[in-house]
Amino acid sequence: xxxxxxxxxxxxxxxxxxxxxxxxxxxxxxxxxxxxxxxxxxxxxxxxxxxxxxxxxxxxxxxxxxxxxxxxxxxxxxxxxxxxxxxxxxxxxxxxxxxxxxxxxxxxxxxxxxxxxxxxxxxxxxxxxxxxxxxxxxxxxxxxxxxxxxxxxxxxxxxxxxxxxxxxxxxxxxxxxxxxxxxxxxxxxxxxxxxxxxxxxxxxxxxxxxxxxxxxxxxxxxxxxxxxxxxxx
Ligand code: ADP
Ligand code: MG
Numbered sequence: 234x235x236x237x238x239x240x241x242x243x244x245x246x247x248x249x250x251x252x253x254x255x256x257x258x259x260x261x262x263x264x265x266x267x268x269x270x271x272x273x274x275x276x277x278x279x280x281x282x283x284x285x286x287x288x289x290x291x292x293x294x295x296x297x298x299x300x301x302x303x304x305x306x307x308x309x310x311x312x313x314x315x316x317x318x319x320x321x322x323x324x325x326x327x328x329x330x331x332x333x334x335x336x337x338x339x340x341x342x343x344x345x346x347x348x349x350x351x352x353x354x355x356x357x358x359x360x361x362x363x364x365x366x367x368x369x370x371x372x373x374x375x376x377x378x379x380x381x382x383x384x385x386x387x388x389x390x391x392x393x394x395x396x397x398x399x400x401x402x403x404x405x406x407x408x409x410x411x412x413x414x415x416x417x418x419x420x421x422x423x424x425x426x427x428x429x430x431x432x433x434x435x436x437x438x439x440x441x442x443x444x445x446x447x448x449x450x451x452x453x454x455x456x457x458x459x460x461x462x463x464x465x466x
Pocket of ligand 1: 246247253255273274275276277278279280281282
């Protein structure tokens with residue numbers, strides 16, 4: 234079963250005289266439970282591809298299906314709902330409310346999903362347990378180390394019980410010892426069945442994934458699940 238299917242996706246920024254084609258006719262099928270590394274040089278289109286797969290941005294052309302449902306046919310509200318119930322996000326820059334507690338940060342998606350407070354707290358504490366941070370629940374987010382902040386972001390990504398976690402350079406701001414713990418948590422979640430899609434510069438991290446997809450100039454030039462793709466190298 235394909236959890237994500239992309240057909241002939243193109244993305245053009247600044248349509249018109251100044252246009253830039255960031256993705257060129259990209260097709261890709263991702264199966265449930267895979268761990269995928271999207272690799273390639275800076276500017277090759279990795280983040281653009283991830284944002285389109287995660288329904289955070291719309292393609293200029295092409296079709297996307299998530300879990301068998303074509304997203305291009307959905308309205309805004311349905312899209313938001315699908316994104317909330319299916320996806321968790323982990324970014325390089327953490328994106329937390331620095332002055333709020335760790336627990337408050339982890340509860341945010343549940344608040345958006347209108348889960349009642351007592352349940353929110355229970356679910357969030359359970360997510361913090363999965364990243365080994367229950368003891369920091371009442372700390373201010375800002376007082377944590379980089380690695381701890383990223384683990385809070387992973388906990389926050391878990392509260393809606395996602396099928397897919399998207400991580401854009403999740404260890405990009407971390408030293409190698411701290412990265413290891415974050416990677417361990419992400420791959421542990423993958424073992425439990427969550428599909429993992431990681432955008433990374435880090436070839437070592439990429440090699441730990443079950444499948445590597447390499448982009449160059451907005452095209453897939455290599456996919457370890459197939460042979461080398463077409464004419465490019
Ligand atoms: P990567 O994540 O691989 O570094 P991106 O997907 O962020 O690459 O960007 C791919 C290309 O698209 C880059 O050349 C970038 O400058 C361009 N780009 C990205 N976002 C925009 C935007 N909002 N407007 C115009 N160009 C953009
Ligand atoms: Mg990027």
